[in-house]
Amino acid sequence: MLRTQSADVRAALVTGAIEALRETGFAGASAREIAARAGCSQALVFYHFGSVNELLLAALDEVSARRMATYQELLAHATSVAALAESARSIFLQDLDSGHVRVLVEMITGAQSVPGLGEQVSQRLRPWRELAEEAMRRALGRSAAAALVPPGEAAHALVAGFLGLELLATLDGDRDAALAVFDRAHALARMLDVLGTLRLPAAGARKSSRTQETT
Amino acid sequence: MLRTQSADVRAALVTGAIEALRETGFAGASAREIAARAGCSQALVFYHFGSVNELLLAALDEVSARRMATYQELLAHATSVAALAESARSIFLQDLDSGHVRVLVEMITGAQSVPGLGEQVSQRLRPWRELAEEAMRRALGRSAAAALVPPGEAAHALVAGFLGLELLATLDGDRDAALAVFDRAHALARMLDVLGTLRLPAAGARKSSRTQETT
DNA sequence: GTCTATACTTGGATAGAC
DNA sequence: GTCTATCCAAGTATAGAC
Secondary structure, rough: OOOOHHHHHHHHHHHHHHHHHHHHHHHOOOOHHHHHHHOOOHHHHHHHHHHHHHHHHHHHHHHHHHHHHHHHHHHHHOOOHHHHHHHHHHHHHHHHOOOOOHHHHHHHHHHHOOOOOOHHHHHHHHHHHHHHHHHHHHOOOOOOHHHOOOOHHHHHHHHHHHHHHHHHHHHHHHOHHHHHHHHHHHHHHHHHHHHHHHHHHOOOOOOOOOOOOOO | OOOOHHHHHHHHHHHHHHHHHHHHHHHHEEEEEEHHHHHHOOOOHHHHHOOHHHHHHHHHHHHHHHHHHHHHHHOOOOOOOOHHHHHHHHHHHHHHHHOHHHHHHHHHHHHOOOOHHHHHHHHHHHHHHHHHHHHHHHHHOHHHHHHHHHHHHHHHHHHHHHHHHHHHOOOOHHOOHHHHHHHHHHHHHHHHHHHHHHHHOOOOOOOOOOOOOOO
């Protein structure tokens, strides 16, 4: 891969945009602000990306790409609802630190003030939704839990929960409340997993009702 | 109550600010935009409120006040988790139409770009959180469900869910996905209510396992 | 490709007439 | 109290030198 100096500037602008979205929000993510973080001229924003909004969308793409690989790996091993809850907790914590979900939230709300932007943000959110649904499907398996909670709905709720908890966590700088929710979800998920194993063997093998550990 | 013409202008500015936040987002809620909606001069924003941000906070106060009464009434009758889920659904639908939660979300994210604003938004969010917790406490009662899900945590999750579902619903103009989540929550809540009644009588009255209807 | 300089627009905020 | 007029800061975007 050839490393032109132009590509470096593009990359610097994208990471600058990510930082700006994270720290100053959509309203504060101006070409000047981003260029200052990237250490280059404000004019380069328009040369390389055409407009500020295009750069912000590129930043959202970058965030998605960065996380998708990590997510897939983490979620691939979550073959129970409890395990999924644990993975979700760790993902949430990582994203809170790195600010990735914040970038997404800022773009969603920022889209409100720019006609047509909402559509493009929505498109970029789709991989996240599909990943969540796939993870849900894998976690629920073909157990009774899947009948209780269809993967599609569960995934929608999961994504919404991520966004909402992120909003609250950054608003008052308290991540413990959100983590407590994930821990509670983990405990409830264990119950759900047990329910699933109890129902599936079709009323012939209820030899034990002890809680099954799903580490 | 004396109705000075000045009070009318103040009110018009506040409702104009609410509309602006709802339709153009925090980034688009400028003094000029708001004044245009209120049908008065932009200078009056500063005369009456000192700054745009102060006006936006007043708008948030107004939204809170408008909804709090309705909420309290609706939630007072929710003495089971299932009934709470139903109330929550109807509240969510109302707020989605009126845009009240949107105003809150815009202020939360907008606070990211204005130092010190986050604190004030957080303060104004507190009544909503307390209301949610009180409703949770009443819905869970002293049943076993309360042990499964502490009211504080449940309330935090509920508020986060509202915010997250609002974000997704307005992003792609699809309210059905959110409503499906509430319906699912309702079904699960019914199960939780049953669990509660089964446990409370202290292992002596399991005469029936049919689902108890909690209309 | 990157910079400086600049044209143009929008927004926050104030002054002063009425 | 409300308006018009205005100042100033900040933002988008482009032109042109290097």
